[in-house]
Every structure is written in structure tokens, then in C-alpha cells.
Amino acid sequence: MNVIDYLLEKCNKLNKDFVVGTKETISYKELLDKVNNLAFHLYNNFGTGKEIMLLSENNVFFIISYLSIMKSGNVVILLDTRILENDLKNILEKCSISIFFVQDKFKGKLNSNKKIFTETILENLPERKNEFRIETKDDDVAEIIFTSGSTGEKKGVMLTHKNIRANTESILEYQALTENDRIKVVLPFFYCYGLSLLRTHIRVGGSIVLNDSIFLGSVIKEIKQYNCTGFAGVPSTYQILINKTNFLEQDFPSLRYLAQAGGKLANHFILKIVDSFPQKLFFVMYGATEATSRLSYLPPHLVKERLGSIGKGISGVKLEVRDANDKPIKPNEVGEIVASGDNITKGYYKDLEATSKVLKNGWYYTGDLATIDEDGFIYIVGRLSNIIKSAGFRISPFEIEDVVVSLDDVLNCAVIGVPDDIMGEAVIAVVEVKEPTRELKAKIILHCNSVLPSYKVPRNIVFIEKIPLNSSGKTDRNKIKEMLTSNTNQRHNSGGINYLSSDLILIK
Amino acid sequence: MRDEDPVKIKQIFCNVLGVSESDVNDNTSYNSFEAWDSLKHLEFIAKLEEEFNIDIEMDDVIAMESFKKIKEIMEKYLGRKE
Numbered sequence: 001m002n003v004i005d006y007l008l009e010k011c012n013k014l015n016k017d018f019v020v021g022t023k024e025t026i027s028y029k030e031l032l033d034k035v036n037n038l039a040f041h042l043y044n045n046f047g048t049g050k051e052i053m054l055l056s057e058n059n060v061f062f063i064i065s066y067l068s069i070m071k072s073g074n075v076v077i078l079l080d081t082r083i084l085e086n087d088l089k090n091i092l093e094k095c096s097i098s099i100f101f102v103q104d105k106f107k108g109k110l111n112s113n114k115k116i117f118t119e120t121i122l123e124n125l126p127e128r129k130n131e132f133r134i135e136t137k138d139d140d141v142a143e144i145i146f147t148s149g150s151t152g153e154k155k156g157v158m159l160t161h162k163n164i165r166a167n168t169e170s171i172l173e174y175q176a177l178t179e180n181d182r183i184k185v186v187l188p189f190f191y192c193y194g195l196s197l198l199r200t201h202i203r204v205g206g207s208i209v210l211n212d213s214i215f216l217g218s219v220i221k222e223i224k225q226y227n228c229t230g231f232a233g234v235p236s237t238y239q240i241l242i243n244k245t246n247f248l249e250q251d252f253p254s255l256r257y258l259a260q261a262g263g264k265l266a267n268h269f270i271l272k273i274v275d276s277f278p279q280k281l282f283f284v285m286y287g288a289t290e291a292t293s294r295l296s297y298l299p300p301h302l303v304k305e306r307l308g309s310i311g312k313g314i315s316g317v318k319l320e321v322r323d324a325n326d327k328p329i330k331p332n333e334v335g336e337i338v339a340s341g342d343n344i345t346k347g348y349y350k351d352l353e354a355t356s357k358v359l360k361n362g363w364y365y366t367g368d369l370a371t372i373d374e375d376g377f378i379y380i381v382g383r384l385s386n387i388i389k390s391a392g393f394r395i396s397p398f399e400i401e402d403v404v405v406s407l408d409d410v411l412n413c414a415v416i417g418v419p420d421d422i423m424g425e426a427v428i429a430v431v432e433v434k435e436p437t438r439e440l441k442a443k444i445i446l447h448c449n450s451v452l453p454s455y456k457v458p459r460n461i462v463f464i465e466k467i468p469l470n471s472s473g474k475t476d477r478n479k480i481k482e483m484l485t486s487n488t489n490q491r492h493n494s495g496g497i498n499y500l501s502s503d504l505i506l507i508k
Numbered sequence: 509m510r511d512e513d514p515v516k517i518k519q520i521f522c523n524v525l526g527v528s529e530s531d532v533n534d535n536t537s538y539n540s541f542e543a544w545d546s547l548k549h550l551e552f553i554a555k556l557e558e559e560f561n562i563d564i565e566m567d568d569v570i571a572m573e574s575f576k577k578i579k580e581i582m583e584k585y586l587g588r589k590e
Contacts, residue, residue, distance in 0.1 A: 082545065105540055214538045214549050214573050217566045240550065245566055466551055 002136045003161040004071035007203045014205050020226055021209050024060045037125040038068035040132040048073030051095050055079050056103035058189050058210050061119045065101040070142045073134035077144045078190045080471045138162035144349050147289050156349030157289045166342035167292035168199050170314040174297055181206040183230040184223050193262050196293035217245040227254035234262030234473040243411050248276040257281035263474045264398050267308045268406040286310035292343040309377040317341035321370050331374050338363045388417030390425045393455050403451055404429050412467045414475045429458035430480050436463035436506050463506045483507050509586040524552040534576035
């Protein structure tokens with residue numbers, strides 16, 4: 001079954017709006033009609049199996065285009081709207097995209113000689129009375145998401161009709177979403193987490209409130225105004241709301257749950273949220289684009305008891321943590337998380353080499369390092385590539401970050417390793433604060449000394465104006481490393497202060 | 509607001525967004541100006557607060573959706589200060 005027909009299965013019985021809000025809204029009936037019309041139009045003019053690019057922010061145009069492209073048996077290629085010119089050029093060279101769905105404001109990113117559809121296509125679509133359906137095979141690719149990977153060329157994760165359906169079913173099961181659920185969406189749909197919100201709410205017949213506000217703080221008003229039952233964010237979403245607004249002091253009568261995925265939110269922030277909203281469910285979740293979206297969740301009632309855990313695999317997903325010899329680890333050892341299930345990608349687009357590195361014997365190797373407790377709950381300690389190797393120790397940046405941000409003066413922190421002649425790598429805490437001072441620097445070191453073993457205590461604290469984030473809202477560690485190196489080089493040239501100096505260092 | 513303040517605001521805005529001053533006018537708006545995203549906006553607000561030593565209220569942060577609005581709202585803060 002075509003996954004879009006599965007997602008839209010219950011829609012024709014619904015007499016209500018799917019997208020709710022101040023600017024754009026659309027009812028289920030209109031959505032179904034438009035998707036049917038556009039899918040037929042695409043099939044009629046271009047056939048099936050074509051790669052079609054979609055570049056848009058979250059809006060009705062995105063939703064209709066996204067659903068219609070796959071419904072017509074074509075493949076939708078999703079890109080970050082902030083994609084750099086060079087990355088876009090590489091992707092266009094690699095793929096054979098002939099048709100483009102591009103929000104008018106991003107048209108300038110493409111050559112004008114391409115076949116581009118913008119929002120206006122939705123205004124004058126030929127009517128198609130009967131429901132149009134194209135059957136697809138389970139293993140047919142439905143979407144390709146180019147990930148905001150850390151280094152090198154972007155990789156296109158191919159997700160099949162089966163992948164999407166399997167993951168949607170699993171998420172609906174543990175979140176127990178119903179027709180009455182309405183989510184305030186702030187995550188972009190070109191990102192797997194944002195997409196999962198879109199798909200689950202369509203399938204269940206719920207509704208969504210989009211966000212086009214300039215500042216995240218607007219969600220406070222909108223969750224209340226539109227009686228939202230759910231809210232989902234990445235760590236930076238919650239950190240911005242906690243640090244820059246009075247989110248935690250709010251009473252959200254309609255809100256049933258808050259969800260967090262997309263990286264490790266420091267325990268300190270998890271506790272603040274849970275303690276501020278004792279009546280709401282707080283879901284800590286874990287996933288990957290290669291897994292369509294979701295891999296695990298921690299049942300909300302365990303969030304304090306298993307603080308910092310990502311829980312266990314969701315239904316339909318097997319999760320294991322394995323050592324270097326591919327054997328399951330014992331409690332408190334560290335290994336790599338591997339996953340199998342119907343939601344796992346069939347590979348990277350035109351990249352067998354990269355695919356063979358992550359897909360082995362039916363398992364997906366996530367590159368995330370984790371430990372487990374006696375009861376099998378999983379705790380992520382870092383990325384394979386982010387682990388700091390200092391004086392023979394393998395150090396997780398997360399544990400140190402947790403300690404640093406637990407200080408009230410600290411807004412955000414990223415711990416990274418920098419090359420060091422003696423230690424191999426030296427642990428550096430790059431810290432965002434309101435006012436960098438020598439006293440604060442000393443306070444952070446002192447605090448680390450009091451709770452961390454000596455080899456984990458940062459060798460130095462570097463203040464940063466703003467922790468850079470990538471487009472998925474995750475700490476951009478490579479960027480920070482780059483900033484550190486370029487800053488230190490400049491300083492070396494101009495008189496020789498380095499990042500191990502006892503002076504107050506502030507990088508921009 | 510002093511005469512040089514609008515110039516300063518524009519400089520800060522352009523520095524944060526990494527655009528040239530000729531690209532920005534009163535009609536420049538969040539919804540149609542690609543370089544202006546929500547993260548840049550936060551950064552811009554932080555810079556304004558630091559530069560002018562003010563605390564911008566959340567409703568104003570949300571309302572600053574065009575360059576014209578930014579100037580109008582800033583007038584409120586800077587006018588009040590004098």
C-alpha cells in the first residue's frame with residue numbers, strides 16, 4: 001500500500017481543520033482534495049518513479065506537495081531551506097531531479113531554467129473527482145532526506161513506504177495519540193523529527209498549529225490560544241524557552257505532554273521541566289533519520305527514576321548496545337547502539353560505501369555510544385566521533401556538559417577535545433554565559449572539580465558568545481572546533497595566547 | 509532615541525545577519541528576507557540588549573518582524589531611557 005493512502009485513510013470522515021492557526025489553515029476535506037488533484041496532475045504529466053525536490057518552510061504548500069509527490073508514486077527529496085549553495089550544487093549533480101517544488105521565497109536558489117512549481121500551483125489545479133491511487137511496493141523509496149551531517153558531503157537517507165508506515169505505527173502506539181490531539185509544531189518538516197509530527201497527526205486525524213513567528217517564545221501564547229495538547233522540541237528548543245522566556249512559570253491547561261528528542265537535553269533542564277509541569281507527561285526520545293525518525297523512548301513515569309536515559313526500543317524496533325567485538329555489553333560498559341526494524345533505511349542514496357559502513361547483517365550502526373543499567377535502560381554517552389580520548393580515557397562530553405550547565409549562570413555548554421601533546425586530547429568546556437568573568441570561570445572549574453573525577457575536569461573554560469547550532473538545532477561541534485582553532489591561531493600570531501591560557505578567553 | 513541610534517541599529521542588524529546595509533530597508537521583513545532566521549533574530553536581540561543596555565520584552569521580540577518595526581519598538585525603549 002502506498003504510505004500516503006495509509007496516512008490519509010481516515011481523513012475523509014473528518015469534518016474539521018488539520019492545520020489550525022492565525023495565518024494559514026486547511027480543513028481535512030480541502031487537504032484531501034488538493035492532494036488528490038496534485039497527485040493526479042503529477043502522475044499525468046510526469047509518470048511515477050521520478051525524483052522531485054521539495055524546498056519549503058512549514059506551510060500548507062509543503063504539506064500538500066509532500067503528500068502528493070509520494071501519493072503519485074514519485075520520490076520526494078527533502079532539503080534544509082538553509083542549504084548552502086555548494087551543497088545544493090552537489091546534490092543536484094548527484095540526483096536526477098527534473099521537477100522542483102520550491103517556496104517562492106527560495107526560488108533564487110535554483111536556476112530559472114528548471115521546472116519549478118511554487119505555491120501558485122495549488123491555486124489552479126485541474127479537478128479530479130474520483131480518488132486517484134497508485135500502488136507502490138513496500139520496498140519502493142518514498143522519500144530521501146539529505147541529512148545535516150557534520151562533515152563532508154551530505155548523505156541522502158532513502159526511506160521506503162514500509163519504513164514510514166512502520167515508524168508511524170510505533171510512535172502512535174507509545175504516545176497514544178488520538179483525534180483530539182493537537183500539536184504546536186516548531187520543528188522543520190525537512191527534518192525527520194518534524195516530519196514524524198506531521199505524519200502521526202494526519203494518520204490519527206488530529207490537528208497541528210504551525211509556527212511562523214520570529215521568536216520561539218510565541219509558542220507560550222499559541223499553545224494556550226489554540227488549546228494544544230502536545231509540544232515537541234529538540235534540546236535547544238527547551239533551552240531557549242527556559243533561558244529566554246518564562247515558559248516554566250506557565251500553566252498550560254490543555255497541554256497533555258511535552259516531548260524531546262534530537263540530542264541529549266542536560267538532566268538539569270529535564271528536571272526543571274518535569275518539576276514545573278508535574279501533571280504533564282514528558283517524553284524523552286531518541287532516533288535517527290536512518291530510522292525514519294524514532295528508535296526509543298523513556299516512559300514518562302520513569303523520567304526521574306531513570307534520569308538521562310533514552311529508555312528502550314519502541315515497538316517494532318530491536319535496540320542493542322554492542323562492544324567492539326559486536327557482543328552485547330554488560331551494565332555500565334560502553335558500546336555502540338545498533339538497531340533493527342522495519343523503520344530502518346535501505347541505505348544512502350548512490351553511496352554504497354557509506355551504506356555498508358552503517359548497515360551490517362540487518363542492523364543499523366548508529367554511531368552513538370551508550371551504556372545500559374541493570375534493567376536494560378539505555379543512556380547515551382556521546383557520538384563515536386565526539387568521544388574525547390584524553391590520557392587513555394574515553395570521555396563523554398555529555399556528562400561534563402551536564403555538570404557545567406547545572407550552574408545557574410550558565411546558559412549553554414559544549415565540551416570538546418582539542419589536540420594536546422601530552423594528553424592526546426585536552427578537555428575544553430566552551431561555555432555560553434550572560435557575563436563572562438574570571439570569577440565565573442573559577443566557579444565552573446571548582447564545581448567540576450567537586451563532582452567529576454580529575455581526568456574529566458575541563459583543562460580550560462572558553463567563553464563563547466553563542467553556541468553555534470546546526471540546522472537540526474544540535475550543537476555544531478565541528479564549528480566550535482573550527483572557531484577555537486581559528487581564534488587561537490589569530491592569537492598565536494598576535495602574541496601567543498592559547499586556549500589553555502589562564503586568561504579570560506572569549507570567542508565570537 | 510538619538511539621531512545616530514537608527515544607524516547603529518542597522519549596523520548591528522546587518523552584522524548579525526551578515527548582509528550589506530544596502531540590502532536592508534524599512535520593508536525588509538522576516539517572512540521574505542532569507543538571511544533573517546529565528547536564531548539570527550535571537551542573536552540580534554541579544555546584541556541590541558547589550559549595546560543599548562536594555563531588556564526587550566518578549567512580546568516586543570515577537571513583534572520585531574520588519575526592520576521598520578524594529579526601529580519603532582526600539583524608539584520606545586530608547587525614548588524611555590532618555
